[in-house]
Amino acid sequence: MKISAAEVIVTAPGRNYVTLKLTTDEGVVGYGDATLNGRELAVEAYLREHVLPLLAGRDAARIGDTWQYLYRGAYWRRGPVTMTAISAVDQALWDIKGKVAGLPVYELLGGRAREAVTVYGHASGADVDDLLADVARHLELGYTAVRVQAKIPGMDSTYGLHTGPNIYEPASGALPKEEVWNTAAYLDFIPTLMGRVREEFGYGFHLLHDVHHRLTPIEAARLGAALEPYRMFWIEDATPAEDQSAFRLIRSHTVTPLAVGEVFNSIWDCRELITERLIDYVRTSVTHAGGISHVRRIMDLADLYGVRSGSHGPGDISPVGLAANLHLDLAIPNFGIQEYMGHRDPAAEVFDWGYRYENGMLWPSDRPGLGVEFDEEAARRFPYDPKYLPVARLADGAMHDW
Ligand code: EZ4
Ligand code: CO
Numbered sequence: 324m325k326i327s328a329a330e331v332i333v334t335a336p337g338r339n340y341v342t343l344k345l346t347t348d349e350g351v352v353g354y355g356d357a358t359l360n361g362r363e364l365a366v367e368a369y370l371r372e373h374v375l376p377l378l379a380g381r382d383a384a385r386i387g388d389t390w391q392y393l394y395r396g397a398y399w400r401r402g403p404v405t406m407t408a409i410s411a412v413d414q415a416l417w418d419i420k421g422k423v424a425g426l427p428v429y430e431l432l433g434g435r436a437r438e439a440v441t442v443y444g445h446a447s448g449a450d451v452d453d454l455l456a457d458v459a460r461h462l463e464l465g466y467t468a469v470r471v472q473a474k475i476p477g478m479d480s481t482y483g484l485h486t487g488p489n490i491y492e493p494a495s496g497a498l499p500k501e502e503v504w505n506t507a508a509y510l511d512f513i514p515t516l517m518g519r520v521r522e523e524f525g526y527g528f529h530l531l532h533d534v535h536h537r538l539t540p541i542e543a544a545r546l547g548a549a550l551e552p553y554r555m556f557w558i559e560d561a562t563p564a565e566d567q568s569a570f571r572l573i574r575s576h577t578v579t580p581l582a583v584g585e586v587f588n589s590i591w592d593c594r595e596l597i598t599e600r601l602i603d604y605v606r607t608s609v610t611h612a613g614g615i616s617h618v619r620r621i622m623d624l625a626d627l628y629g630v631r632s633g634s635h636g637p638g639d640i641s642p643v644g645l646a647a648n649l650h651l652d653l654a655i656p657n658f659g660i661q662e663y664m665g666h667r668d669p670a671a672e673v674f675d676w677g678y679r680y681e682n683g684m685l686w687p688s689d690r691p692g693l694g695v696e697f698d699e700e701a702a703r704r705f706p707y708d709p710k711y712l713p714v715a716r717l718a719d720g721a722m723h724d725w
Contacts, residue, residue, distance in 0.1 A: 324349050324383045324423065329375040331357065331367050334702035336674075337667035338492060339363045339710065340641040342697060343370060343411035345419065347383045353418035354697050355411030356610045356644030359403055360637075361494050361712045369408045373397075378412070384423075386416040390616050406588035406613050413614025414647045414693065421692030428615070428647070428693055432654035439684035440652045442636070442663035443468035443531050443556075445491055447484040450474065451516060455523050457485075467683040468529035468556060468660055473516055477508045482535045482713070482725065491664055492638060494710035504537060504715045504723045510546060517553040529556035529660070536563045536724040537715075540572040547577030556660070557582040557604055557633065563724050567593070570601035580604065585635035588612050590621045597625050604633035604659050610644035611635070615651050622655045631659030638664045642676035646693045649678055649685055661685065673701045 328346040333339065341357040357366045374393060381389055393409045394400060421428045429435055444466040448454025454473040461469045472483035480502050486492050513532065520530060530553060538546065543561035550558065557580040562569040564586050573581060582604035587593055588611055596602045605625050609618050622632050632655060634648050645663075652658050663685060666674070675696040677688030688694045715725040 324351065326378045326381050326383050329378045331370045331375070332699060332702055333363060333367055333707045334673055334705045335708040336669045336672055336702070336705040338494070338638060338670075339708055340670075340673075341367050341411075342641060342643060342702075343415050344697070344699075345378065345383070345412070345415040347419060351383070351419050351422050353383075353415035353422070354643045354693065354695060355414030355418070355614070356641040356647065357407050357411035358610060358639055358641050358644065359407045360639035361710060362404065363707065365404045366407045366411075369404050370411065374408050374412065383416060383419050386413060386420065386616060389413075389416060390614070394613070401589050401591070403586070403588050403611060407611050410610055410612065410614040410617070413616050414609065414643065417615050417647065417650075418692040425691050427687060427689055427691060428650040429653040429687065432615075432619070432650060435653045436656060437653060437658065439686045440649050440658070440661045441467065441684050442661045442680070443470050443529065445470050445472070445483075445485070445664055447472040447491070448474070449484070451519055454516070455519065458520055458524060462524065462528060465682045466528070468531060470531040470533060470662075471516065471520055472533060475505065475509050475512050478505055479503060483533055489665065490667055492667070494639070494712050496711060497709060499711040500713040502713050502715045502725070503718060505718065506537065506542060509537065510542060513546065514549040514553075517550055517555070521553050526554060530554070531556045531559065533559040534561045536560045538562055540569040543569075543573045544576035547573060547579035547581070550579050551577065555579050559583065559606065560585065564592070567595045567601070570596055571599070574601050582606055582633050586611070590617065590624060593621065594624075597628050597630050600628050600630070602630060604631050606633050606635050608635040608640060608644070609647040609651060610640045615647055618648075618651060619655070622651070622657060626655070626657040631657045633659045634661055636662035636664065638667055642666055642670065642674040643693060643695045643697070646676055646678060646695045649687055650693065653687060669705075673698050673705065
């Protein structure tokens with residue numbers, strides 16, 4: 324069966340999503356998520372100009388060979404744009420393979436190693452009381468793991484907060500929003516905040532926190548040590564993710580578990596982190612790290628070293644991308660946890676995702692392939708809506724990591 328048509332569709336039902344559609348000469352359709360927040364059209368153009376012309380006539384069954392062709396065959400390898408594009412092709416080909424076989428993709432990956440996928444939800448607040456109310460709401464909804472973020476006193480705005488009821492959307496505006504960051508205020512506040520959460524709700528659920536690349540290694544080490552009494556499930560992205568050696572220093576000072584990697588796009592980004600056991604969870608996602616095929620290899624490497632999965636699952640991954648990640652989460656032995664933020668209205672007018680949230684877990688559908696339907700006509704009603712992620716500066720105006 325050959326790929327006979329390929330198309331990229333950009334649509335914004337509530338937020339921007341980039342979707343690759345591959346069609347075979349027998350009329351089987353596969354979808355892949357190619358959404359890269361704030362850089363959507365770069366991936367769309369990479370796919371349209373440099374990848375789609377290579378796909379027509381290729382055997383749709385040969386997922387691995389197509390992956391290698393797009394990765395090794397391109398002299399300019401890796402990077403978020405390229406790898407998100409390759410990922411979309413990989414997802415769409417797995418979707419086709421599942422539909423041809425009449426089986427959900429997790430069956431092709433060896434079958435379910437668990438019934439459902441444990442997820443963590445996002446609690447946030449404008450102050451401590453507001454945050455505590457949101458944690459309570461998550462626990463009532465059945466979440467067994469909750470990420471906690473709150474506005475840092477003394478700062479005008481802080482990353483990771485809800486922007487509306489149940490909405491977390493960092494991208495906004497025709498130009499990037501500028502936030503002012505204060506490390507000292509942050510480091511003073513976070514241990515107090517986690518202490519308050521444990522005091523109110525106890526230790527019977529997993530507590531997570533995202534540092535979002537803001538600290539130096541020694542600051543991250545101090546935070547990890549200060550949080551030890553609160554038994555965090557993890558602290559995420561403690562330092563800018565490209566410096567793998569930073570984690571040696573953090574690791575040597577704290578037993579707070581470490582997660583990193585939502586911005587990683589290949590196995591090479593996390594090789595030392597895994598093989599030197601510098602982290603506990605690797606956060607690569609199917610959408611941004613080369614698809615099901617490549618993330619499966621990352622997770623296999625991680626399994627050898629006792630590192631578990633904790634894949635990125637923000638609102639800026641489409642229902643197709645999240646479904647693809649769920650199929651992998653279901654099948655791998657070293658699944659840890661999956662991030663889940665839901666999908667923002669009116670995404671359901673365009674995507675029918677099949678999986679459902681219940682009791683702190685995501686439950687797969689038994690539809691063949693990835694199991695996500697895409698309504699192209701509805702997609703056309705929601706044109707691309709340009710948005711940027713924010714940037715961060717220090718009080719003196721110097722650029723900082725967002
Ligand atoms: O800020 O996906 O853990 N989740 C996160 C995300 C990122 C966004 C960036 O597009 O850090 O919410
Ligand atoms: Co994060």
